[in-house]
Amino acid sequence: MLIFIGLALTFVMVFAGYILSGGSMGIILKALPYELMIIFGSACGAYLMANSGGVLKHTFQGISKVIKGPKWGADDYKDALSLIYLLVKLMRQKGVIAVEPHIEDPESSKIFQHFPKIAADHHLVTFICDYIRMMTMNFEDPSQMEEAMDLDIARHEAEEHEPQHALQSMADGMPALGIVAAVLGIIKTMASINEPVDVLGRMVGGALVGTFLGIFLSYLIVGPMSQRLKQVLAEEHQMMKIIKVMLISHLQGNAPQVTVEIGRRNVPSHLMPGFAEMEEKVSELPPDLA
Known part of the structure; x- marks a missing residue:
């Protein structure tokens, strides 16, 4: 919603200020389609040349994220904390072998399926299952595990940010494309140098629209x-x-309740559940899940 409010405010302030100062929209509206074709069209062409098909696909997804906002809300973070709580509690009480059916087939796991939005995120579920699976293979050194997870997260972040970097490069190049459009307009004006001054003025004004x-x-x-x-x-x-x-907290030997608290403290501040709120959420989990 904020993006649409921001767009509306931007257009109103820019063009209302122009009109109130005595400017005429006629010359802008006449030149706008052609200038937009040159600038935005060439920017899209350059975007296609500079990026792979995967980046282009993720760009449309990124624009959707800009409109909708972050995927995860306050309830989703509580679900994620509860999910990991159940898994580490199961490992602590019954050993890592007890968790294998859940990580090998999360689609059939009643623990994962109790949190449908988390379970629907393939990448997140794969991340959880892969590293718990490594624990079942005796890869239990907290420092080595943390390093491996950091590398994995960094790789994922780099891939996800590629469309954002591409959009920023596109934005950085648009002023130069505006100059290209303006120069073409001046070339057109110079070819009509014999026209009356008022005609030349409108042509120069149209060029500056670029x-x-x-x-x-x-x-x-x-x-x-x-x-x-x-x-x-x-x-x-x-x-x-x-x-x-x-x-990592689980590997360091902390109790599941402590692990939940450590996770809770890392939730973004505006979405972080309170200690009592999270304690209540955990206490309300069906006892048969773990």
Whole structure:
């Protein structure tokens, strides 16, 4: 919702200020389709040349994230904390062998399926299962496990941020594309140098629309979208980091309740459940899950 409010406020302030100062929208509206074709069209063409098909696919997903916001809400973080609590409690009470049926077939695991939104995220479930599986293979050194998980998270973050970096590069190049459009407009004007002054003035004004549009799209549309996508991705990656610290806490010998508290303290501040709230959530879990 905030993105639409921001867009509306941007357009109103820019164009209302222009009109109130005595500017005419006629020359802008006449030149806008052609200038937009040159600037945005060439920017999209350059984007296609500079990026792989995977990045292009994730770009559309990234724009959707900008509109919808982060995937995980407050209840999802409580579910993730509860899920790891159940898994580490099961390992602590019955040994790592007891958890194998759940990590080998999470689609049939009543622990995973009790939290459907977490279970539906293939990458997150794979991350959890892979590292618990490593524990069942006696890979239990907390330092080595943490290093392996950090590398995995860093790789995932780099891949997920590729569309954001591509969008930022697109935004950075748009002012220059605006200059290209303006220069083409001046070339057109110079070819009509014998026209009356009022005609030449409108042609120059139309050419300058290109410069305006390049800067406008860069700093007020594409650039802010790139920055917002960066924030959304950073918040979503926090879920994997929470899983990491909880599994490391378990390897360090902490009780499941302590592991939950360590994970809770890593939830983003505006979504962090209270201690009593999380304690109540854990106490309400069906006893047959673990």
